[in-house]
Amino acid sequence: TQLLEQSPQFLSIQEGENLTVYCNSSSVFSSLQWYRQEPGEGPVLLVTVVTGGEVKKLKRLTFQFGDARKDSSLHITAAQPGDTGLYLCAGDNSGTYKYIFGTGTRLKVLA
Amino acid sequence: DAGVTQSPTHLIKTRGQHVTLRCSPISGHKSVSWYQQVLGQGPQFIFQYYEKEERGRGNFPDRFSARQFPNYSSELNVNALLLGDSALYLCASSLGLTGELFFGEGSRLTVL
Numbered sequence: 001t002q003l004l005e006q007s008p009q010f011l012s013i014q015e016g017e018n019l020t021v022y023c024n025s026s027s028v029f030s031s032l033q034w035y036r037q038e039p040g041e042g043p044v045l046l047v048t049v050v051t052g053g054e055v056k057k058l059k060r061l062t063f064q065f066g067d068a069r070k071d072s073s074l075h076i077t078a079a080q081p082g083d084t085g086l087y088l089c090a091g092d093n094s095g096t097y098k099y100i101f102g103t104g105t106r107l108k109v110l111a
Numbered sequence: 112d113a114g115v116t117q118s119p120t121h122l123i124k125t126r127g128q129h130v131t132l133r134c135s136p137i138s139g140h141k142s143v144s145w146y147q148q149v150l151g152q153g154p155q156f157i158f159q160y161y162e163k164e165e166r167g168r169g170n171f172p173d174r175f176s177a178r179q180f181p182n183y184s185s186e187l188n189v190n191a192l193l194l195g196d197s198a199l200y201l202c203a204s205s206l207g208l209t210g211e212l213f214f215g216e217g218s219r220l221t222v223l
Contacts, residue, residue: 006153033211042115042201042214043154088153092209098144098167099212101153 003027004091004102012108013079021074021105023089030092032065032072033099037086046074079109113137115204115215123221124192132187132218136204142166143185144212145177146201154201160185161208189220197222 004025013019023032031050035043047056049065049072056063060083062075072089089102116135124130136143142161146154159167160179174190183204189196199219203212 004153040216042203042216043212044214045211048211090212098156098159098169100156101146104151104153106151 004089004100006087006089006102006105008105009103010106010108012110015080015109015111016078017109019076019079019107021076021087021107022071023073023102024071025091026070027091028069030069032069032092033090034063034072034074035088035090037088038084043086043088076107079107081109081111083107084109115202115213117200117202117215117218119218120216121219121221123223125223126192126194128192128222130189130192130220132189132200132202132220134185134187134202134204134215136183136185136202137213140204140206140213141183142205142208143179143183144203144205145185145187146203147171148199148201148217150198157187159208166208192222194222196220 007022031048033048034046036046037043047063052067052069054065060077064073087105090099092099118133144159145157147157148154156169157171158177163179177187179185199217201214201217203214205212
């Protein structure tokens with residue numbers, strides 16, 4: 001069974017702090033996605049990474065895909081209350097036509 | 112353009128009952144996937160349909176079934192409901208078998 005473990009599970013920080021969320025697996029994925037989900041809504045895609053070692057930046061968010069395509073990280077610089085939400089990574093194991101989601105990291109940024 | 116729409120948004124059932132959840136994908140999207148999200152956890156894959164055929168099934172019992180219609184909308188059916196079926200059921204559409212998933216807001220099912 002493929003699993004994507006995220007850490008930490010919960011994170012509560014002050015506005016302006018930096019943070020990193022990790023997504024790890026023993027399986028190789030052809031691509032990996034990061035989503036943010038707010039209460040009462042479905043997940044919304046933030047980024048897709050497809051190449052081992054790839055780094056993508058989206059404003060204050062930096063995403064990295066591990067060289068072996070088994071892990072990924074999300075770094076947020078100068079967190080804001082609007083960054084509060086559930087962050088999910090999802091792996092695409094091509095050939096099985098399904099996305100496997102991670103366990104999630106619940107982030108709360110306090111003003 | 113309308114996004115993925117799901118109905119109903121909330122429903123309450125009792126153990127042993129049956130439930131049907133509905134999903135309309137984004138216009139032009141041919142793939143619909145269903146996920147179950149238990150409170151505090153990540154979504155778990157249930158089914159994927161593409162061009163009206165089942166293309167993937169997760170680790171769920173046979174009480175769970177689904178289908179996709181000619182207009183690409185989809186239904187998820189759950190029979191003999193158990194308390195543990197209480198969850199947010201998410202539908203996601205995509206253009207093809209892989210690629211970006213666009214999620215609806217979900218149907219929150221409570222089983223009493």
